[in-house]
Amino acid sequence: MIPEARAAEFDAADPLAAYRERFTIPAGVIYLDGNSLGALPKATPAALARVVESEWGEGLIRSWNSARWFDMASRIGAKIAPLIGARPNEVIACDSTSVNLFKLIAAALHMRPGRKVVLSEPGNFPTDLYMIAGLEAQGLATRRLAERERLAEALGGDVALLMLTHAHYKTGALHDIAALTRAAHEAGALVLWDLSHSTGALPVDLDAAGADFAVGCGYKYLCGGPGAPAFAFVAERHQAALQQPLTGWFGHAAPFAFSDDYAGAPGIERLQCGTPPVLGLAALEVGVDLIAAIGIARLYAKSQALSEFFLESLMAHDVPLELVSPPRAAERGSQLSFRHAHAYAICQALIARGVIGDFRAPDVLRLGFAPAYLSFTDMAAAARHLAEVLASGEWQREAFNQRAAVT
Ligand SMILES: Cc1ncc(COP(=O)(O)O)c(C=O)c1O
CATH class of the missing domain: 3.90.1150.10 (Aspartate Aminotransferase, domain 1)
Structure with a gap:
């Protein structure tokens, strides 16, 4: 036939x-490029028009409360959570994937004093490798790259973090999240997974694998639109002590106390930095709702x-x-x-x-x-x-x- x-x-x-x-x-x-920029959900223009005309136009600043702009980032994070095998309080939609990588690499290095190596593979998506370079230039990290067959043996006692992309951006080749997470933990390292090419298309079970951190794009399979906010995952067990370096006021435990001193929010909200991009989040929410309704x-x-x-x-x-x-x-x-x-x-x-x-x-x-x-x-x-x-x-x-x- x-x-x-x-x-x-x-x-x-x-x-x-x-x-x-x-x-x-x-x-x-x-x-055939929805893995780069997902298609536009038909519901998105009307949702955006409502946020712009009604919530912004009419509600003005009141909409931070009345339209729940305030908790959009964690609300959408909670909707992404089941797509990646996470609990609702372990995911937040914020910043770009690159910025989330930076925050979580730095946080991981802080959690492993005496270890500086961030282990990844050659040919990983450039921004993942570049975000290590910024921390390297500050003397905080040392980059080590090992071919995927060699990753396990490159996991020496100096490795603070293993950072990999689950589905390779160029070839689509998958890493075994559970096995590599286990190997990293046995070597005393933490693990950060980039799920940009997985979320919304492939099942991922971060909690079952015991993963520490993850990030991913909002504009690919989640159909959040060009430059959509990304997401970040932090396992619940790490949240209370997490030291992320972008200590902006939206990650503060009480942003509207206007204190001179930073005190991070107790949960995943600590990952936020500045004012959330409400319009971008509104578009992302439509895509996430649709993908979640279809089911992973x-x-x-x-x-x-x-x-x-x-x-x-x-x-x-x-x-x-x-x-x-x-x-x-x-x-x-x-x-x-x-x-x-x-x-x-x-x-x-x-x-x-x-x-x-x-x-x-x-x-x-x-x-x-x-x-x-x-x-x-x-x-x-x-x-x-x-x-x-x-x-x-x-x-x-x-x-x-x-x-x-x-x-
Ligand atoms: C694996 C991976 N990580 C990160 C990114 C992009 O990060 P950002 O949204 O910060 O540009 C991409 C973009 O294609 C990607 O494929």
């Missing part, structure tokens, strides 16, 4: 098919089915591409990445056909499968487009255009 016919059968049996209608997907677009188990099942079917469709077209993601669905996130010397030009040729994926330097074509709004028909069509682009040499024209633009 041709992929399109199988796709129609899968779509008819897909329990999540109706959720596509809850998102804005432009006509003629197959959106169903999202994960569909994510795996989509990527498997995409691979099957590519095979039906005999497409000669090198897969750099793990071939087994259980070992990867909700994406497939392919290596090709002209990956950039191929990506551009696909975009010209309305198939929006992305390119990651130097040679990776990355296709993300956001399970909340993609169909199996999208998979069959995208695979056909990719096959046609490669067979027709369209990408060579794109490569020529690039050279022409540069010279």
Whole structure:
């Protein structure tokens, strides 16, 4: 059976098919970049209009209380918590992923006096590695990178923190959160997981794994919009003593006491720094509510089915591409990445056909499968487009255009 016919059968049996209608997907677009910027939930514009026109416009400053702006960050954090296997009081939506990394790396170093090493892997997402550099420049940290097969042996007695991204941004390869958390703890280190490419697409169980800290993006699978606030997780057992370095007034136990002296809030609110971005949080809440309503188990099942079917469709077209993601669905996130010397030009040729994926330097074509709004028909069509682009040499024209633009 041709992929399109199988796709129609899968779509008819897909329990999540109706959720596509809850998102804005432009006509003629197959959106395979929801792992970078999630699609717009249709409910978001009205929710934002209400916050702007009614809560801000009419309520003015009163809305901090009457519209509960005050506890939005912890309220949304509590809604993210079940998606990552955390308790409601262990997660807060605040700042960017980068800033949350900084706060939690510094907090971990403080909890392990005498140890300075932050262990990660080469090729981790750049901001994760750069956030160590800032602390290194201040003499507070030493960066150590070890290939993923070598991480366990690199966990020496000098390691304060093991910091990794669960689903690798470029390849989608997964780390075993439970096993690595255990290994780090046995070596006396703490663990910080970046869940940016997991949350909203894959099940994660931080509490069951005994994880210490985690962060993640709000604008990818959570569909919070460009630059949406991120989230941070701190295991309950660490919260009371946590020393995070950005001791702003919103993390204070009593911000409106206007005291000269800092006293951190007793719980997860301590992770906050300045005034929360209410408009960004309002958009994030819509996305989180929608993803939580669909449920992570169903999202994960569909994510795996989509990527498997995409691979099957590519095979039906005999497409000669090198897969750099793990071939087994259980070992990867909700994406497939392919290596090709002209990956950039191929990506551009696909975009010209309305198939929006992305390119990651130097040679990776990355296709993300956001399970909340993609169909199996999208998979069959995208695979056909990719096959046609490669067979027709369209990408060579794109490569020529690039050279022409540069010279
Ligand atoms: C693994 C990972 N961490 C962090 C980020 C981004 O962090 P920020 O929201 O601070 O830009 C990304 C962005 O793609 C990412 O893939």
